[in-house]
Amino acid sequence: METVFIKGLGLIGSSLARAIKQDHPQIQIIASDVNEETLQYAKENNIADQVVTDMTGVEQADYIILASPVSQIIKDIAALANLKLKSGVIITDVGSTKQTIMQAAKVLTQQNLTFIGGHPMAGSHKSGVRAGRADLIENAYYFLLPASESADTSKLTWLLAGTNAKWLELTPSQHDKIVAQISHVPHIIAAELVNQTQQAFKDEPVGMRVAAGGFKSVTRIAASDPTMWSAILLNNKELILKQLTSYITGLENIGALIEKEDRSALFDFFKRAKVSRESLNTPVRAPFYDLFLNIPDKSGEIAKVTGMLAKHQLSIINIQILEVREDINGILQLVFNTEEARDQAARILEKDYEIVTR
CATH class of the missing domain: 3.40.50.720 (NAD(P)-binding Rossmann-like Domain)
Known part of the structure; x- marks a missing residue:
């Protein structure tokens, strides 16, 4: 045992x-x-x-x-x-x-x-x-x-x-650079935003009570364990400090654009962020296997696809719609963790759907 x-x-x-x-x-x-x-x-x-x-x-x-x-x-x-x-x-x-x-x-x-x-x-x-x-x-x-x-x-x-x-x-250096940018710095930003907002509303408690939507989404991680996060920051401090400095510089640049009322540059700032954020839906390529289907824009189609695969106990790692327009077919991307699972899914679904080669 x-x-x-x-x-x-x-x-x-x-x-x-x-x-x-x-x-x-x-x-x-x-x-x-x-x-x-x-x-x-x-x-x-x-x-x-x-x-x-x-x-x-x-x-x-x-x-x-x-x-x-x-x-x-x-x-x-x-x-x-x-x-x-x-x-x-x-x-x-x-x-x-x-x-x-x-x-x-x-x-x-x-x-x-x-x-x-x-x-x-x-x-x-x-x-x-x-x-x-x-x-x-x-x-x-x-x-x-x-x-x-x-x-x-x-x-x-x-x-x-x-x-x-x-x-x-x-590698350790790869890991720490990645997590500093996508995990550690965001936790600092979320916590500071909550603390700053609390201070801004110290004389208006209704402000914190009505906080919802985007504010809660952005700051959700600020509720994480303080003991754990204090230890994390001190064990990755060089990379975190470097990326915090870059972040502060970015905020100062945005402040300058607002001050100048540079509408075009502000539009580009939000456009770049939008494109980058949407790309997060794309999984890391190497270890996974994709299957693309043409599916009609009809209620229940995605549920039908997942139901067909569930009957054969096939697990989907990720799923997303790449393109949908009213009255035309969309592209459904299914991601599997093995080539065998993807090929089995293709055999199951090809009777009802067109498999798209990309």
């Missing part, structure tokens, strides 16, 4: 535990957390088989998942280096920065231990063990960073197969 040791039962740690239990019910999970209420909830809700407040049981684990804030993960790595771990153990983490963690993990690889850095690109404005879900990471990118060329990721992806994540290998 294999054993998984999870250190940290917050949103991500508890979600991974749930996904592992759902997909591999025979695996024993030992969960560690400093919060007694968290551990009690995990035990009562079958998230973990055994709960501890320290590293008790880690030496018998086949897999170790470090799911605490980044600064704590680095401390835990140092602690593991001084323990007699099981032969063949696979150690991973879920930290939101990677260069500092991978540097710390050298003390493990020097002992011929397998360390695979990890970061699931999923989350919620909610935090804690109660917010965890087995499907939290479904169809989200999960970055993997093997600490050595010999590190085999297949066992780890098998363990976490129940997450239905999309695996993507990166």
Whole structure:
């Protein structure tokens, strides 16, 4: 019987535990957390088989998942280096920065231990063990960073197969640059916008009460865990500071355009953003396989397509409409994670729809 040791039962740690239990019910999970209420909830809700407040049981684990804030993960790595771990153990983490963690993990690889850095690109404005879900990471990118060329990721992806994540290998520097721009800086901006708005409305409390729509969408992530985000920013500070400086410069340039009433330049600013934002609907090309269909502009057509595939238990990674006009056919793009799934879907759908070659 294999054993998984999870250190940290917050949103991500508890979600991974749930996904592992759902997909591999025979695996024993030992969960560690400093919060007694968290551990009690995990035990009562079958998230973990055994709960501890320290590293008790880690030496018998086949897999170790470090799911605490980044600064704590680095401390835990140092602690593991001084323990007699099981032969063949696979150690991973879920930290939101990677260069500092991978540097710390050298003390493990020097002992011929397998360390695979990890970061699931999923989350919620909610935090804690109660917010965890087995499907939290479904169809989200999960970055993997093997600490050595010999590190085999297949066992780890098998363990976490129940997450239905999309695996993507990166280098530590690639990872930290990407997340600084698309995750870390946006969290700072969202938090500052909320704080600034609170200050602006300190004498008009109705302002915060009526905030809705765009404001809530833009600032949703400001409700994330302060402990976690404080640690993240200090562990990726050089890239974050660089990108914050660039962002501030951009805001100053927009301010200058407003001051000059340069309508054309302001239009171009919003147009570029619109085009770039719409491109986010396009998935990363390499690991996925597309199928394009001509579908009539009729109610229920998309439901019909997905229903036909569901009958054959085919899972769609992404779906979008590329072009729809009234009274003419549109193009439906279906994305699959294997070539075999795409080809099977084509055989199923070609009886009712025209397959488009692009």
